Amino acid sequence: MTDGAATIGVLYLAEVIVPQEIELKFALPGVRADDALQRLRRHPLLRRRPMRQQRLVNRYYDTPDGWLRTQRCALRIRGIEALPGKASPTGQPTPDTPARRTWEQTLKTAGHGSGALSVRGEWTTPLARPVLDRAALLATALAAAPDLAQRLDALQPVHETRCLRTTWTVRGGDGSVVEVALDAGDIRASGGRAPLLELELELLAGDPAALHALADALASDLPLLPARTSKAEQAQRLGDGTLDQPVVARPLDLPRHADPIAVARAALGDALGQLCDNLLLAARHDDPEAVHQARVGWRRWRSLLRLLRPWLPAPPAHDALRPLLASLGTVRDLDVALTETLPLWGPLFVEDDTAHPDRLRAWQQASRRLTASVRAARRALRAQLSDPATAQALLACATWLQQLPEHVEAPAGWAAERLGRWHARLAHSLRESTHPADAQTTTDALHAARLLAKRLRYGAEAVAPTLPDKAARRVHRWQRDARTWQSRIGRWRDTQRAAELLAEHRADAALTGFLRGVALAGRRAEAHTGD
Structure with a gap:
């Protein structure tokens, strides 16, 4: 969602420092976009906070053989147009400078987590114009990929999303900082369109527990259905005609002799995801x-x-x-x-x-x-x-x-x-x-x-x-x-x-x-x- 300000810690992958995106994502079944926005603006935690709106165009890239998809990566160029005026604490627009569009390139790697929580590697680079920056990709997890030059040459636009993003920043008394973002628009792929309405909570600073506490508070007014499918995955499914297919249990990637906690995270996480994914379809x-x-x-x-x-x-x-x-x-x-x-x-x-x-x-x-x-x-x-x-x-x-907990002792x-x-x-x-x-x-x-x-x-x-x-x-x-x-x-x-x-x-x-x-x-x- 954002650049370096959203980085929480680092890990190392293929000898590249990996910024992390930690967020909760929710669908809002049965709610219109304008209704969702008004409910959020009236919520006690948001109504006195400044509100910002942007129009986003996300253009996703891949090779003709779907190389990035098989690597569970998403590469996009985003156009960002800040709407004229910025919202006052009451949510009413005030005069500001005219809108202008900026561009950025982002690579995201496969997320891990459970339920609505996702922790993913993310690299974002500002762009002067909407053209892929190959040099920036060499400083990401793709750097270790074989035949990288040929892969980069084959990259082309495959689908896109367009939405109005409305954001608030919530600072907690525990030092946490969370960005609340409502995205309303559509997904476009292979000549088809599908509506898009999601709420994302991204941790900018502090403990991930702050995400869950804020989500629980917002869920008192909105039906926040935990969602695990990214916009890129939704666009891919729209393109190949599987967006509205029912979701079955996924194969679990568990090691030999996994303890009960490891089984719980993988198996219960997939079961809950299967339930929520299909509820959204229903x-x-x-x-x-x-x-x-x-x-x-x-x-x-x-x-x-x-x-x-x-x-x-x-x-x-x-x-x-x-x-x-x-x-x-x-x-x-x-x-x-x-x-x-x-x-x-x-x-x-x-x-x-x-x-x-x-x-x-x-x-x-x-x-x-x-x-x-x-x-x-x-x-x-x-x-x-x-x-x-x-x-x-x-x-x-x-x-x-x-x-x-991270681990539990269990008999062989x-x-x-x-x-x-x-x-x-x-x-x-x-x-x-x-x-x-x-x-x-x-x-x-x-x-x-x-x-x-x-x-x-x-x-x-x-x-x-x-x-x-x-x-x-x-x-x-x-x-x-x-x-x-x-x-x-x-x-x-x-x-x-x-x-x-x-x-x-x-x-x-x-x-x-x-x-x-x-x-x-x-x-x-x-x-x-x-x-």
Whole structure:
């Protein structure tokens, strides 16, 4: 965001001194740019502070083969135009010198951190005109790259962002200095455009804890959803058509014998990122997979908290997230019924629409009622996402994760030992489902087995890279078994839930009874297979 004033400490990479950018980034789902600006201007922490506005044009460069992208670097030239006048403490403009545009070049390396926090290498160089300064790039992390001269020759503009940036500087009593920046504009790539609205908090001086304290205060008035995707990454995804694709779990880069804290930072950080990324998509689009992947992110978070619980401090309470989680569950259940269960079993129920027109009408009526319900459920979900209380609860998770201790002592084999217990409990639940005292016992045992299968799967996926070869092979086998049982029991559960939804929506009794029969057969089949 800024040049040398934003430098907090140094580290060394490829024998080059690396300035660091430490910031929190947030999306603002369900909020218009003008509304966000007015809420910030009225906030008690900002309303008496000078406000500055600039128009920014960021032009990003890469080689035709995407070399910088593969190196997880972003190179841009930024044009900065300070708007005429500067804001008084009340936010009203006052006369000033005419606007003029300045230029600067910035290289950023891949960030590390968790939740909304990013710590990245950053090199910024003033420019007299909007042309890349090759000599300045030789003093960055790129200096050690092979064939650098040829790579620099191949650099060309690939995408850009344009925005109005509004900034405030907040100085804390602890000596911290934080820049608050609201960016409102758009992203442009490959002939396409996407809206841009983000809030960034950058640490200019002091302890990173000041970022979280300020974010929590601002989140009382705005839905600040933790965001981990940079503007450059968003532009890249817009260019290749993946900007609005649901986000799945990322492979974790963990060393062998990683301790529980290292696993927590990587795995819980990715789970929280997966949840928040897909919540942002669900706020903009109706793709059922975005809701599904948001729920997967939450399940991963909860499963990993259980796995790592003996070595972690108490996590924040999740009570404030219950309305959001309930909305996600409602939307997901309706989505599955409409896009998977009814299309699968409806034709079998109808059989021949000429011979059974009443069945066809019953199926079509049920589909219309469920469609109306899922639209209402999505509106309720978006209302939850625009509620500051929801964002504050997610921010509390991100803050807790960032403040974990650096290291913790754990016995050798801690991960395999805990997963082994879960595997044994899953096997027990599957056995219980085969010798029921009544139908409800089977249902309860299969439901418990499904939850255990999810927990085992997500835990195994996280820790398998950290295990010795023999233990890793065993855990991979458990993971495959858990995935299989999760899928198989899930098919039965989805059919049962669809039948429940049909009854709630007063669907035709014959259609509801048909699906209940299918679910009963599926339950009996899974119970028999578990023996």
